Amino acid sequence: xxxxxxxxxxxxxxxxxxxxxxxxxxxxxxxxxxxxxxxxxxxxxxxxxxxxxxxxxxxxxxxxxxxxxxxxxxxxxxxxxxxxxxxxxxxxxxxxxxxxxxxxxxxxxxxxxxxxxxxxxxxxxxxxxxxxxxxxxxxxxxxxxxxxxx
Amino acid sequence: xxxxxxxxxxxxxxxxxxxxxxxxxxxxxxxxxxxxxxxxxxxxxxxxxxxxxxxxxxxxxxxxxxxxxxxxxxxxxxxxxxxxxxxxxxxxxxxxxxxxxxxxxxxxxxxxxxxxxxxxxxxxxxxxxxxxxxxxxxxxxxxxxxxxxx
DNA sequence: AAGATTTATATCACTGGCTTATACATGTAT
DNA sequence: ATACATGTATAAGCCAGTGATATAAATCTT
Numbered sequence: 001x002x003x004x005x006x007x008x009x010x011x012x013x014x015x016x017x018x019x020x021x022x023x024x025x026x027x028x029x030x031x032x033x034x035x036x037x038x039x040x041x042x043x044x045x046x047x048x049x050x051x052x053x054x055x056x057x058x059x060x061x062x063x064x065x066x067x068x069x070x071x072x073x074x075x076x077x078x079x080x081x082x083x084x085x086x087x088x089x090x091x092x093x094x095x096x097x098x099x100x101x102x103x104x105x106x107x108x109x110x111x112x113x114x115x116x117x118x119x120x121x122x123x124x125x126x127x128x129x130x131x132x133x134x135x136x137x138x139x140x141x142x143x144x145x146x147x148x149x150x
Numbered sequence: 151x152x153x154x155x156x157x158x159x160x161x162x163x164x165x166x167x168x169x170x171x172x173x174x175x176x177x178x179x180x181x182x183x184x185x186x187x188x189x190x191x192x193x194x195x196x197x198x199x200x201x202x203x204x205x206x207x208x209x210x211x212x213x214x215x216x217x218x219x220x221x222x223x224x225x226x227x228x229x230x231x232x233x234x235x236x237x238x239x240x241x242x243x244x245x246x247x248x249x250x251x252x253x254x255x256x257x258x259x260x261x262x263x264x265x266x267x268x269x270x271x272x273x274x275x276x277x278x279x280x281x282x283x284x285x286x287x288x289x290x291x292x293x294x295x296x297x298x299x300x
Numbered sequence: 301a302a303g304a305t306t307t308a309t310a311t312c313a314c315t316g317g318c319t320t321a322t323a324c325a326t327g328t329a330t
Numbered sequence: 331a332t333a334c335a336t337g338t339a340t341a342a343g344c345c346a347g348t349g350a351t352a353t354a355a356a357t358c359t360t
Contacts, residue, residue, distance in 0.1 A: 014269060014277075015262035017284040022175040023190060024294035025168060027211060035317065040173060054337060061177060066318055068339060073316085090326045090337045112165035118293045119164060126286035127164075133283030134167040136276035143268045144174035185346065204308060216347055218310060223345085240308045240355045 028118070030110040032103070037062055038070060039107065042079060045096035046104045050083065053092045079103060178268070180260040182253070187212055188220060189257065192229060195246035196254045200233065203242045229253060 034042070037060050044059060045051060051059075057067035071094050074080035079100035085091035096104075119127055184192070187210050194209060195201060201209075207217035221244050224230035229250035235241035246254075269277055 014281060014284065015265040016258075017287055018171075018175060018265060019179075019258070019261055020291045021168075021287050022172060022179070023193075024291040025172040026176075026186070028294050028297075029169075029172070036176065037317085052337080062317090063319065064338070065320085065340080069317070072339095088327075088337080092338065108166075108169070111169060114297075115165040115168065118290065118297050121293045121297075122286065122289060126289055129283045129286040130290065131164060133279045133287075134164065136272065136279035137167055137171050137283075139272060139276055140268065140280065141170045141174040143271045144178050147178070147264075147268050147271075187346080202308080212346090213348060214309070215311080215349085219346075222310095238308080238356075242309065 028111070028114050030107055030114065032107055032110075034103075035070075037066075038074065039104075041067075041070060042074070042096060042100050042104050045080060045094060046101050050093045050095040052085070053094055056094060074100070178261070178264050180257055180264065182257055182260070184253075185220075187216075188224065189254075191217075191220060192224070192246060192250050192254050195230060195244060196251050200243045200245040202235070203244055206244060224250070 032039075041056055041060055044056065053067055053071060054064065056071070057064045060067065062070070071080060071082065071092075074094075075082060079097055081095050081097055083093045083095055085093045119130075122130075191206055191210055194206065203217055203221060204214065206221070207214045210217065212220070221230060221232065221242075224244075225232060229247055231245050231247055233243045233245055235243045269280075272280075
């Protein structure tokens, strides 16, 4: 029952729109039995290659024990493996497995298909507007990453 | 280690960009001690007024017991209240409280501020592109809602 | 109008995924 | 060599979800 925002006229409007977009995308995202963090971690491993457990925990904004446990679960499910770091014997290098990569790919396809259906129901100009904004949104994503890292 | 998408050239690209945007927005969203579902449910109650427990469970895509428990927690924390439906004495009408509305507003402001900081770091053309795409994204959100309801 | 069925919510037992606090092993510096 | 810092693991506990089931009210059937 709240009126629409008034403070920072322009960016608050953007925030409102993006918040709604976020909720919508959340509903659309295929779960496939894995948590948000699990998906995000697998995607990271898939894109960037083996990472230290401590890198992962910082990147995913969860505590270190949480990441230890997540990696244990991923390992149990066959989506990731622990390996030692020859350079530092304290460290653990986590790598994605074939099955893990396959899962990431599978989810991405499912997500793309779901979005495809939705996009198909939009008008051509709307699709064009969204596509035109993608590079800017890409930089928005980078800015968010930089902001949360800081 | 996956190559970039190849299948549906255009919409898959959009999907990829939106997926990244989604992850970024997820990191940026202020938690304030409530779960994603709790926030989403409160927002719904705030915007649409009192709802049945069963409406909420369907709308939020959680099981009915989960919504019963969530409402119990929200009630315990003073953010929502249960009320009977005079028309159907089996039903429970859940309403948001003053404190609940205040929390929703507070979070929205915090989210807007966080996004504001991030948006400020973008170039003016990038901001403009994102703003230009907002109406289209709004309709995308509606389309997602229609799609997931179906 | 009585009984059967459906609908709305609640309760129970369980699991997953997170937290903090702490332990332990390896690396680094003095 | 001793002390401190770093990387990971373990332990105990909480929150938030699940499926199975119970209970009460509404609806249908005859």
